[in-house]
Amino acid sequence: MKRYYRIGEVASQTGCSPESIRHYEKLGLLAPPQRGEQGYRSYDQAALERIGFIRHGRSLGLDLHSIQELLALSDNPDTDCTAADNIASRHLEHLEERIAALQALAGELRQVVHQCRGGKAANCQIIQTLYDHQPTCTERGCGEVTA
Amino acid sequence: MKRYYRIGEVASQTGCSPESIRHYEKLGLLAPPQRGEQGYRSYDQAALERIGFIRHGRSLGLDLHSIQELLALSDNPDTDCTAADNIASRHLEHLEERIAALQALAGELRQVVHQCRGGKAANCQIIQTLYDHQPTCTERGCGEVTA
């Protein structure tokens, strides 16, 4: 009576590409599913929900490692879930730092955008600014933002 | 009378690792420098400034491709610099979208953090939330944030 789904159906239902689903399996976030007659992966409802879990975590910006930890907690309902709180808190902190950094960048960019309307590159304020030395920090690895 | 610098000196002066400098050279952002007697790269002041330019661009979150375009403009001082403005504007727009997305994520996270103090994973609010279906968007590729 159980409904089973092939990977493509799972993809369209979860918004997760077949490649990613196979990837999660290879990484151990998903158990290898049963296989149909032709070797096609066959997922049940629980697998769908697990993929939804992963997807939701990713959409919150959690990395797959953190999601794996959360899944492990979920798989062992008796364990203390303080760890889950730690993962979420740590990520929130990380997010807040990143937001602050990006806001600083946006502010800096806003100051130079639209300063060089129709001019020549030789006088371009944007290019000039980039040549100017960084005001605050020239330490290695400082101020780099992955965005 | 010109001062020349080896790659390690450049690294400590610019905050850019030797590996990255060589990488920029391979990508064509830096011209291959002169070589000393032992084949060591030998940089002049102009190269230092160019690396500073790249570094400043990176610290603003620009990708190397955009930086390469800006350098090309800088190398041809007679060209119209509207292109530079476009690059900066496009990036600023991108940044603002990303900030908004991250703020939404942080808000969602704040709601679940500290909801499961000392409980068991079976009742953990964080894990429950992740299992809950995404409220707004389940489209493929939607809502994913690289952060």
Place this chain on the structure above:
DNA sequence: CTAAACCCTGTAATCGTTACAGGGTCAAGC
């Protein structure tokens, strides 16, 4: 019966940086 759409595996690309491996060169200290 055939073409499109799906599935499989495995590998390589993306982006920017870092970390090797395996080798050469140069300085200071013993």
Place this chain on the structure above:
DNA sequence: GCTTGACCCTGTAACGATTACAGGGTTTAG
């Protein structure tokens, strides 16, 4: 002398998550 450490060189692989192949098999609809 001779060794140790700090540099430099090249080339390749790793990181994280996803995408894009290549090269092959299967299902399904027209």
